[in-house]
Amino acid sequence: MLYFLAILSGILPALLLVAFIYWKDKYQHEPISWILKSFWYGAMACVPAALIEAFWPECYLGELGTSIYYSFVVIALTEEAMKFLFFWLLVRHNPHFDERMDGIVYAACIGMGFAGLENIGYLMTDVTNLAMLGAARALISVPGHFFFAVFMGYYYSLSVYGPRRHRRLMLLCSLLVPTLLHGLFDCALLTFELGVLYMLLAMVVFVALFILMAVYVNRHMKRLLEADNRLMHKQFDEQEKA
Numbered sequence: 001m002l003y004f005l006a007i008l009s010g011i012l013p014a015l016l017l018v019a020f021i022y023w024k025d026k027y028q029h030e031p032i033s034w035i036l037k038s039f040w041y042g043a044m045a046c047v048p049a050a051l052i053e054a055f056w057p058e059c060y061l062g063e064l065g066t067s068i069y070y071s072f073v074v075i076a077l078t079e080e081a082m083k084f085l086f087f088w089l090l091v092r093h094n095p096h097f098d099e100r101m102d103g104i105v106y107a108a109c110i111g112m113g114f115a116g117l118e119n120i121g122y123l124m125t126d127v128t129n130l131a132m133l134g135a136a137r138a139l140i141s142v143p144g145h146f147f148f149a150v151f152m153g154y155y156y157s158l159s160v161y162g163p164r165r166h167r168r169l170m171l172l173c174s175l176l177v178p179t180l181l182h183g184l185f186d187c188a189l190l191t192f193e194l195g196v197l198y199m200l201l202a203m204v205v206f207v208a209l210f211i212l213m214a215v216y217v218n219r220h221m222k223r224l225l226e227a228d229n230r231l232m233h234k235q236f237d238e239q240e241k242a
Contacts, residue, residue: 014039025225038087038090041087042117045113056074072187111152147214155177
């Protein structure tokens, strides 16, 4: 029974955020089959990410330096690179990727598939602390992966629909920005254990980062939705004139 609850607790927060992003895409919903496919792709991305993380060389650079190394290189770079790879594999031949907001939708679903499987893995290994660990991951880790994924999808959409001269830069940003945010996020969490001063500093950084990501995620989604809305009205006007 505990293992069933661990699976349910692990996947439910991710599914709720998938439902949220599906609802936010209000002009032209993506097919449910592709939403489920992207969630599955995200879960698959979690497997090679875990294997790669296990083979990163151990490196001691002092307490703070080691936290930075593991946060930015071992965890953030590995996980965001795998999510980006599976995101690219999903959307490169996707006939339904025809709006700016679609980049955020598919990236968020991949991020939630990744977070859901990762959650299940953590909770299955510590079912005795299921309630506390499940609540902490539902309120911190899953939203974190959601925020990182929105930035990935936002910049990827700009690389596809934005000015041609900026496409390579936006494509690079779709990997580097989530990696940077993920690294800061995990570094703040890891430094909680390094003493009172580090803990206070980490709390300030973590709360500020969480709030800023929430604000910018909402702003980015609104910006792409408005652009899609303008395009939809323009196409409708052209059809009316024809």
